[in-house]
Amino acid sequence: MRLLEYQAKELFAEYGIKIPKGLTSKNIEQGRKDAQELGFPFVIKSQVPVGGRGKAGAIQKCHNQDEFELKYPQILEMSVKGEKTRAILLEKMAEIKKELYLSVFLNRGKRCYTIISSSDGGVEIESVKNQVIREIGLGEIDKQVAEDVAKEISLEGNSVSDFVDFLQKLSKITIEKEVELAEINPVAVLDDGSLLALDGKVITDDNSNFRHPELLKYQEQTELEKRAEKSGFSLVELDGDIAVVGNGAGLVMSTLDMLSDNGGKPACFLDVGGGATEESVYEALILISKMENVKAILVNLFGGIVKTTTVATAFIKAYKNKLIDHTVYARLKGAEAEKSKEMLKNTQTQLFDSVEEAINAAVIGVRKNA
Amino acid sequence: MLSIAEILQGNPNDSDYNKKPVIVQGITGNYGSYHTQRMLEYGTNIVAGVTPGKGGKKHENIPVYNTVKEAVDATGSKISVMFVPAKFFLSAAKEAIESGIKLLVAIPEHVPIRDTMETLELAKKNDAIIIGPNTPGVLIPELIKLGIMPAxxxxxxxxxxxxxxxxxxxxxxxxxxxxxxxxxxxxxxxxxxxxxxxxxxxxxxxxxxxxxxxxxxxxxxxxxxxxxxxxxxxxxxxxxxxxxxxxxxxxxxxxxxxxxxxxxxxxxxxxxxxxxxxxxxxxxxxxxxxxxxxxxxxxxxxxx
CATH class of the missing domain: 3.40.50.261 (Succinyl-CoA synthetase domains)
Known part of the structure; x- marks a missing residue:
């Protein structure tokens, strides 16, 4: 899961990494109390699970009450790259001498954790210059390695000991919380040489969630995503109007790509897992029936083992129970395809031999009814 | 890099050329049992299964052992296909490698990254190859199928x-x-x-x-x-x-x-x-x- 900035900072604070004084709210009433407690000036920061907040105007300085009354509601209503603001962090500003970059991340190619640091922080990692990179196996960082990195990014005096402290604590978080990325960008060097974590990004390994009940409070799932997960499906909700369902992540991604290439707009990515049964397809249709934007359903199932007739049965049941009234455009590769076509003859499900044909028909069908 | 052909098929001079013995970890579970049948139908030489607590029994005529070590000792197998739940992956994989398995086909999805990384460190020390986790497996058409793919x-x-x-x-x-x-x-x-x-x-x-x-x-x-x-x-x-x-x-x-x-x-x-x-x-x-x-x-x- 991806922690929001304030959540990452809670974790940092728990491990003793220094963060600015800040308070988080979800409505202006609480925001006003926070503002009073904190005292002007401060920064208003949108809490969203994507980067690029600065450019989008979702982080703004605030000097007085009038500015607060104007900017707080604006930022609360704001979306960054399609992600709505989840909460607002009000945070005290600090006198900054310099900004550094620091992260511990999972290097997939090398299959080890890696430290990345730079004396030029505050920009997105891809624009970070003079990167110092160290491979650190399963995530342990001893003092010597941390000191070497500090020297390579030209830190001096008490900044070095603070840096070593930050890095070793990030390592501890990486190991104990099983993270894929723990990033502080920027790390501020203050006038007295001490360091402060001005931003925080932590992404943990979802597959280790069962070992981390303490992190569950940070998990953000819609009702539909929760239900999908319970059924063993993967669901990503999107903003188009054609629901895309299939078995296997790769196959569904591929269907999404082809649909987009043909001018269609996917309403969701729904992977029902390797096998497809009458129950799993019916459950998928239940989930789709709860999505408001959907105008058509595109199904792409490939199974040497799957009997298409069992899938056809699920469609028929869904129409009979008035679960859905959309047209289903389906490509079912598997046994007994002819029999399935016969079964679905008088329903709103259209079967196609290739996924390309199913996609074309779906795109045209949705346009016609627009 | 060891050729996969050599591991899967062996040398033409081997007595078990193209019939390398394979064990299945988690053979008695629904999933493991189903796919063991499909692999057998394909011609894979599955000689033993492992399920802790079910040792001594036979599953579809295949002897089941409590531990990988017992299965390996009895059959000489160096290949395992694994179907255990993700949270048991680490211990099952360690057991396989420590018992002499040289090719582990790890089917489970949702294995924590740290468990995979720990397993890989051990595999490296023991010259073992792991395919997966979260893999459909490996297949040589009409010869051997190690995994869950349809034929x-x-x-x-x-x-x-x-x-x-x-x-x-x-x-x-x-x-x-x-x-x-x-x-x-x-x-x-x-x-x-x-x-x-x-x-x-x-x-x-x-x-x-x-x-x-x-x-x-x-x-x-x-x-x-x-x-x-x-x-x-x-x-x-x-x-x-x-x-x-x-x-x-x-x-x-x-x-x-x-x-x-x-x-x-x-x-x-x-x-x-x-x-x-x-x-x-x-x-x-x-x-x-x-x-x-x-x-x-x-x-x-x-x-x-």
Missing amino acids: SPFKVGNIGVLSKSGTLLYEISYNLSEAGFGQCITLGIGGDPINGTRLVDAFDMISDYPNLEGIVVVGEIGGDAEETLAQHVIDSNFKKPVVAYIAGRAAPKEKRMGHAGAIVYGNYGSAESKVSMFNKANIPVAKRPGEIPMLLAEKLKQSD
Whole structure:
């Protein structure tokens, strides 16, 4: 899961990494109390699970009450790259001498954790210059390695000991919380040489969630995503109007790509897992029936083992129970395809031999009814 | 890099050439039991199963042992296909490697990254190869099937297929078979962020395969395995035709698309980055799975 900035900072604070004084709210009433407690000036920061907040105007300085009354509601209503603001962090500003970059991340190619640091922080990692990179196996960082990195990014005096402290604590978080990325960008060097974590990004390994009940409070799932997960499906909700369902992540991604290439707009990515049964397809249709934007359903199932007739049965049941009234455009590769076509003859499900044909028909069908 | 052919088939002089004994960890579970049957039907020489607490019994005529050690001692098997739940992966994988298993095909999905990494450290020390986790497995058409793939998409031939995704491996192999391109080996590396056998390792494992005429790479967004492979094709001056497909061009950034590994951060893991590296390596990239046979035919013609 991806922690929001304030959540990452809670974790940092728990491990003793220094963060600015800040308070988080979800409505202006609480925001006003926070503002009073904190005292002007401060920064208003949108809490969203994507980067690029600065450019989008979702982080703004605030000097007085009038500015607060104007900017707080604006930022609360704001979306960054399609992600709505989840909460607002009000945070005290600090006198900054310099900004550094620091992260511990999972290097997939090398299959080890890696430290990345730079004396030029505050920009997105891809624009970070003079990167110092160290491979650190399963995530342990001893003092010597941390000191070497500090020297390579030209830190001096008490900044070095603070840096070593930050890095070793990030390592501890990486190991104990099983993270894929723990990033502080920027790390501020203050006038007295001490360091402060001005931003925080932590992404943990979802597959280790069962070992981390303490992190569950940070998990953000819609009702539909929760239900999908319970059924063993993967669901990503999107903003188009054609629901895309299939078995296997790769196959569904591929269907999404082809649909987009043909001018269609996917309403969701729904992977029902390797096998497809009458129950799993019916459950998928239940989930789709709860999505408001959907105008058509595109199904792409490939199974040497799957009997298409069992899938056809699920469609028929869904129409009979008035679960859905959309047209289903389906490509079912598997046994007994002819029999399935016969079964679905008088329903709103259209079967196609290739996924390309199913996609074309779906795109045209949705346009016609627009 | 040990050739996969040697592990799976052995040498023609071996008494068990093309009949290497295989054990199944988790043989009595629904999933393990179902796929053991399918593997047997395909001709895989499954000689023993392991399920703690069920030792001494027979499952579909196959002897079951409590531990991998007992199964290995009794059968001499060096290959295991594993079907245990993700949270038992680490202990089951350690047990397999410590008992002398040299090729572990790890089917479970949702294995924590740290468990995979720990397993890989142990595998390295013991010269063991892990395929997966979250892999459909490896298959040599009409000879051996270690995994969960359906049999029907695959036909005998001279093309190697490597894939991150399971169903796309089936889909593209099916397209190849229909177009007359049979396969000499197909291998799924798995959809996790950390793979026991990386795309580039798998490439090296099959690149000197007897009669290999070309390789199809089925990638997807996330990580940089495709970029690394493209660079490797350039550096090693690999001459045989390679064509590729990348799934996930239309996926939003920073969203996990079904596979734990299928996620884009900035440009890291993006389809654009992969396609541009493949272009640099002179590897054509199909827009859709159905285009693969055509691209392969063109490449094969050029190399004649």
